Amino acid sequence: MSALARIAARDLARAYAGGGVLLPLIFFLLVATLFPFAVGPDARLLAATGGGALWMAALLAALLPVDRLLAPDAEAGVLDQLALRGISEEAVALAKLAAHWLAFGPPLLIAALPAAALLKLDGATLARLEMGLALGTPGLAALALMTSALTLGLRGAGALAGLVMLPLAVPILIFGAGSLGAADNGGLKLLAAASLILVALAPFAAGAALRAGRE
Numbered sequence: 001m002s003a004l005a006r007i008a009a010r011d012l013a014r015a016y017a018g019g020g021v022l023l024p025l026i027f028f029l030l031v032a033t034l035f036p037f038a039v040g041p042d043a044r045l046l047a048a049t050g051g052g053a054l055w056m057a058a059l060l061a062a063l064l065p066v067d068r069l070l071a072p073d074a075e076a077g078v079l080d081q082l083a084l085r086g087i088s089e090e091a092v093a094l095a096k097l098a099a100h101w102l103a104f105g106p107p108l109l110i111a112a113l114p115a116a117a118l119l120k121l122d123g124a125t126l127a128r129l130e131m132g133l134a135l136g137t138p139g140l141a142a143l144a145l146m147t148s149a150l151t152l153g154l155r156g157a158g159a160l161a162g163l164v165m166l167p168l169a170v171p172i173l174i175f176g177a178g179s180l181g182a183a184d185n186g187g188l189k190l191l192a193a194a195s196l197i198l199v200a201l202a203p204f205a206a207g208a209a210l211r212a213g214r215e
Contacts, residue, residue, distance in 0.1 A: 008095040011096055028054075028108060033118060052177040058136070059173055066165065069096060070210075093149065093202065097142055105138065109130055109137075128180050131179075135192045141199075142201070
């Protein structure tokens, strides 16, 4: 367990030191800033559509660091060394999933506050948005990790990652945006279930992909 904690801490420190945390946040806030220019200054229209725009921005922000989740360690031979030390690929994937979410999820929740103000979201909608992002960002982080493992070592992995991840993220996007309505109708529960399934599957899917790539 201490080895996994060190892996997660190293990845988290690398994300903060290398600016990997800032890029998704800047992208997220840019979407919130530019969206009113696209749909106009109508506050009612912004409030009706802004939440969905922020969910799309969160999905794309989760995709930005995909090519840096596993590739640096694979190129440096770190993943091979961890395997030689008897640390399973699933355990490594779990540690990297935790680090990725800590670098991406909580900062996104904070950035959602000024983004919601820019899009004229009321307090109730903002509360549902924050709750949805808290439940959904672990699932987005899990999808990013699985996509990174599946595309590791492939030419044009960055473009391919988008083609792989975006269709798989549709349920989280639908449930997340659907939970913003006044009549939630269980959207948050469905979002939590989808996110939990992805988090549970991600270490095994990523571990199998890493073993297949090594063999």
